[in-house]
Amino acid sequence: MNVTITEENAGTRLDTVLAGIVPDTSRTDIQNRVKSGHITVNGKTVKPNYKVKDGDHIEFFERENVEADIEPENLNLEIVYEDDDVAVVNKERGMVVHPAAGHASGTLVNGLMAQLDNLSGINGELRPGIVHRIDKDTSGLLMVAKHDVSHRHLVDQLVEKSVTRKYTALVHGVIPHNLGTIEAPIGRNPKERQDMAVVDDGKEAVTHFNVLERFDKFTLVECILETGRTHQIRVHMKYIGYPLAGDPKYGPRKTLDVGGQLLHAGTLGFTHPKTGERLEFKSELPVYFTDVLEEMRQAEK
Numbered sequence: 549m550n551v552t553i554t555e556e557n558a559g560t561r562l563d564t565v566l567a568g569i570v571p572d573t574s575r576t577d578i579q580n581r582v583k584s585g586h587i588t589v590n591g592k593t594v595k596p597n598y599k600v601k602d603g604d605h606i607e608f609f610e611r612e613n614v615e616a617d618i619e620p621e622n623l624n625l626e627i628v629y630e631d632d633d634v635a636v637v638n639k640e641r642g643m644v645v646h647p648a649a650g651h652a653s654g655t656l657v658n659g660l661m662a663q664l665d666n667l668s669g670i671n672g673e674l675r676p677g678i679v680h681r682i683d684k685d686t687s688g689l690l691m692v693a694k695h696d697v698s699h700r701h702l703v704d705q706l707v708e709k710s711v712t713r714k715y716t717a718l719v720h721g722v723i724p725h726n727l728g729t730i731e732a733p734i735g736r737n738p739k740e741r742q743d744m745a746v747v748d749d750g751k752e753a754v755t756h757f758n759v760l761e762r763f764d765k766f767t768l769v770e771c772i773l774e775t776g777r778t779h780q781i782r783v784h785m786k787y788i789g790y791p792l793a794g795d796p797k798y799g800p801r802k803t804l805d806v807g808g809q810l811l812h813a814g815t816l817g818f819t820h821p822k823t824g825e826r827l828e829f830k831s832e833l834p835v836y837f838t839d840v841l842e843e844m845r846q847a848e849k
Contacts, residue, residue: 551606562589563596566606576707577700585609618647618676623659628829633698633822634691635664635677638831641687641808646675660692667692668699679703680711680776688715688813689831701821706776712817713773715781716760716833718810718840719790720800723759723767730755730784734777743797744779746787753777755784763844766793782809793840810837 557565562582567575579596581587586609589598600606623643629636637656644651647658660667660677667677677692679702691711693699705711735750737743746753754774761768767790771781782798785791791799795809804810817828833841 550608553600553602553604553606555602557600558602559599561596562587562594562598562600562606565600576703581608618657618661619653620662621653621658622662623654623656625656625659625663627663628689628831629827630664633694634702634820635660635694636816636827636829637690637692639682639687639690639813641685641834641836644684645681645690646678656690664692664694666694668694668696680706682813683779683782683809683811685808686715686811686813687831687834687837689816689829690813691816691818698821702818705818709774710819712815712828713776713813714815715771715773716812716814716837717769717771717781717785718793718804718837719767719769719785720765720793720803721767721790722762722765723769723790726759728757728788730757730788732784732787734780734783744777744783746783751775751777753780753784755781757785761841764848766844768841781811804840806836806840810840812837 551566551569553565563575563578566578566587578587582594582596585593588607589600590605591607626638627635628638637660639645639656644655645657647655657676657678664677669676677694679691679693679699682688682690691702693702731754732746733748733750734744734753735747737745738747752775756772756774757769759767760770773780779798782792782795786798792809792811793799794804794806799809812831812833814831814833815828817826819826
């Protein structure tokens, strides 16, 4: 595909112009293609913020599709919704989302490749269909793209902060107020590179929360993500002094021995990339989570 810039678009950012011209794409996808050299201006590579000039010749180069070298596995995933464009899966605790070092099999992607007929390839050969992730020991809902057009639309919604993502979490301590917003940037912990932390030069991160139930030493909260940084809820709740119960990485040394953080992605809402219909899905708290809550309720009677 080739595009010649006209006077009416002169002076506008390259990514903005192309996102409005190229069908079934997004500004984020255009930026990635420019950075990778798959879009050139007058035969040269430029930055996405390049201001186009009248007569500029834009050339597109197709990206090579790499077949995913992943073994499909019948893992009996709970697919709560599926059509030709998207799927929604309810991930169980303890399952890694995609293959990585030390996790070549048994991942959500292995299961998706066995149960779904198509998956998008835009996120690389190890992450087919994966639009967003949740941690290994976090349970709950994830949206999956079945082709690249859907993938771009869903990513755009994440960027625009229009995806509804609500989590239920049990945290240490008794939160005195009913509502709160945590707005603190998140990046790599300079002291421990495997961890995330609130750091001055981190990426924007916003979490809203409201109290659902209070116990003697714990609080049950609903957390609503405005952004989706790695370990965001776990890092933010620790930052304000109420770390997640059962969290081996960000929780206190003495926490509940329940096999991981008590965090469940219970509500997921997005706009269907083809029909424009607003979809919302809910997942009940898993038994291991409700058992902990019931024990606390019984102990306080």
